[in-house]
Amino acid sequence: MNKQTMKPMAALLLAAFVLPCVGIAVYSPVSNAADKKEEAQKPALTVSVTRPEKTTLPIRLTANGNVAAWQEASIGSESNGLRLTEVRVNVGDVVKKGQVLAVFSADTVNADVAQARAALLEAEATAAEAKANAARARTLESSGALSAQQISQYLTAEQTANARIASARAALNSQQLRLRYTQVVAPDSGVISARSATVGAVVGAGTELFRMVRQGRLEWRAEVTAADLRNIRVGGAARVKAANGSELTGKVRMIAPTVDPQTRSALVYVDLPTDTGANAPFKAGMFATGQFELGESGAFTLPQQSVAVRDGFSYVFRLSQDSRVHQTKIQPGRRIGDRIEVLSGIAADTVVVQSGAGFLNDGDLVAVSNAPRVAPPAGGARASK
Structure with missing residues (x-):
């Protein structure tokens, strides 16, 4: 085969190879565009929809604070230099008013009481003799058998003897009071919160032996900002929750008359129900959070699953007529159960x-599994501008 015959055949073979490739290059982009368009019309997700519902929500104010004793009583020694022989209570014990908590040695005091009682008897005997002499002097005063000076001495001796009786009786009372002080008694009912009394110790007068939570009453001292104080009323309810999960409902007893100039907050004192048992849910010194019940008000709410939190903001997805969703920022409010209040952002x-x-x-396209309600609720939430 000569060269002139081979050239046309090579050209034909090259054309047969190139033309299909050109066809693929021409028609392939058109096919891909159609596929992408078909995929773009496919819903991204099947969802259910809803509208805001008008409901009534409680108004609550959240605060933090410490649980403390309503009042603490310091129980100390009133005896001086006596040895402690018996301690009858310990921390956590519930005591009644007048109950004996500790006992001091009374041997020395009993001896002093006996001595004071003997001194009183002696003074009474001396006074009886002086009284008899004074009576005789009065009868002889008109007869002139005794001089005026002698009569005056007998009368003065009678008065002195009576004064000595009073002094001896006061000394006896003092020693009997010391004897009573050898027993340390509870000044009120309550729970022992601290004990420093030790058997065998010799303590001075005024030394603290016990501390007691009076009547077992505890209170929650909530820190509330000055701006929120006007919403709290004495007698209002407060739900208090301790760090261990325990919850109690208390009552506002008092609002502090002053505000801390550093924190600009004031203390609100909330009485907690009394529980003096060993398993009492609240203990003095606990940290607790709580909510003050301030009433109720109307609100528009959505299920919490309708709200998506992104970058620290709350959003919902509005459904448009073309079945596409639009991300809309809202301002959330109170939460109760599985619903959340919408303050603004949507109608x-x-x-x-x-x-x-x-x-x-x-902008996602969605398929709706439930038809939206035709009639919207009365009123409307404020839409954001």
Whole structure:
């Protein structure tokens, strides 16, 4: 085969190879665009929708504070230089008013009481003799058998003897009081919160032996800002929760008359129910959080699953007529159960995604599994501008 014959054949073979490739290059982009368009029309997610509902929510003010004793009593020694022989109570014991808590040695005091009692008897005997002499002097005063000076001496001796009786009786009372002080008694009912009394110790007068929570009463001292004080009323309810999970409902007893100039907050004293048992849920010194019940008010709410939190802000996804969703920022408010208050951002008749909000992006096409309600609720939440 000569060269002139081979050239046309090579050209034909090259054309047969190139033309299909050109066809693929020409028609392939058109096919891909159609596929992408078909995929773009496919819903990203099947969701359910809802509208804000008008409901009534409680108004609550949250605060922090410490649990403390309503009043603490310091129980000390009134005896001086006596040895402690018996301690009858310990920390946590519930005591009644007048109950004996500790006993001091009374041997020395008993001896002093006996001596004072003997001194009183002696003074009474001396006074009886002086009284008889004074009576005889009075009868002889008119007869002139005794001089005026002698009569005056007998009368003075009678008065002196009576004064000595009073002095001896006072000394006896003092020693009997010392004897009574050898027993340390509870000044009120309550719970022993601290004990420093030790058997065998010799303590001075005024030394603290016990501390007691009077009547077992505890209170929550909540720190409330000055701006919120006007919303709290004496006698109002407060729900208090301790760090261990225990909860109690207390009552506002008093609002402090002053505000701390450093923190600009004031203390609100909340009485807690009395529980003096060993398993009492609250203990003095605990940290606790609580909420003051301030009444109720109307609100528009959504299920919490409708709200997506992103970058620290709350959003809902509005459903448009073309079945696309639009991310809308809202201002959340109070929460109760599984619902959250919407303060602003959407109107009351806005249809929003209920389930699946956390998986959507702005502009996504969705399929709706439930038809939105036709009649919107009365009123409306404030829409953001």
